[in-house]
Amino acid sequence: xxxxxxxxxxxxxxxxxxxxxAAAPKSAGGPITVAVEAPATASxxxxxxxxxxxxxxxxxxxxxxxxxxxxxxxxxxxxxxVSTANGGNVLNAALVKGSQVKGFNLSYPGEIGPQAxxxxxxxxxxxxxxxxxxxxxxxxx
Numbered sequence: 605x606x607x608x609x610x611x612x613x614x615x616x617x618x619x620x621x622x623x624x625x626a627a628a629p630k631s632a633g634g635p636i637t638v639a640v641e642a643p644a645t646a647s648x649x650x651x652x653x654x655x656x657x658x659x660x661x662x663x664x665x666x667x668x669x670x671x672x673x674x675x676x677x678x679x680x681x682x683x684x685x686v687s688t689a690n691g692g693n694v695l696n697a698a699l700v701k702g703s704q705v706k707g708f709n710l711s712y713p714g715e716i717g718p719q720a721x722x723x724x725x726x727x728x729x730x731x732x733x734x735x736x737x738x739x740x741x742x743x744x745x
Contacts, residue, residue, distance in 0.1 A: 635669040636731055639677035642684075649686035649716075653695060656716045657681060660724035667728045679731045681723075695719070699727075701734040 638661050642654045661668045671677035680700040687694050695710040712719045 635665065635667055636679055636728060637671045637675065637677045638668050638727060639671040639675075639680045641680055641682045646683070647686065649693075650683050653683050653686055653697075653716055653720065656720035657683070657724060660717075660721045661727070663721075664724055668724065679727060679734075681727070699730055699734065701731060704734050704737070706730075706734060 640654050640657050640661070642650050646654070658670060661670055678701065682698045682700055683695065684698065685696045687696070689711070692711055692713045693716075695712070696707075697710070698705050698707040700706075710719065710723070
C-alpha cells in the first residue's frame with residue numbers, strides 16, 4: 605500500500621503542469637518551420653504582406669518558427685500577388701509542403717496586419733491537414 609501511494613505521489617510531482625498550460629496552444633512535436641516567399645520583382649503590397657506575415661509568424665513562437673536563410677522549411681507560404689476587387693483586396697498565395705502545392709485566394713477589407721495574423725494562426729492546422737492528405741510512401745521493391 606505504501607509503495608502504491610509513493611508511486612502515485614512521484615508520478616504527480618515528476619511532471620508538473622506549466623502555469624500557463626490552458627493558454628498554451630497544443631502543438632504536436634514543437635514548432636514547425638515556415639518560410640514566407642515572394643517573387644523578386646514583387647509589388648509593394650506583396651512585400652508588405654510578406655513582412656506582416658513574417659512578423660505574425662515570429663510572434664507565435666510556441667507553434668511556428670521562421671526558417672533561417674538556407675534552411676529547408678516544413679511549410680512555405682508563397683505570396684504571389686495582391687490585387688483590388690469589389691472594394692476590397694485579394695491576396696493570391698499558395699501553401700507548399702513537400703511536393704504538395706495548395707493555392708488560395710484571400711479576400712479581405714482594410715488592413716493587412718489583422719489578416720496576416722489570422723493566416724499565421726491557422727498555418728499549423730493547414731500544415732497538419734496537408735500532411736494528413738499526403739499519400740503514403742510506397743516501398744521500393
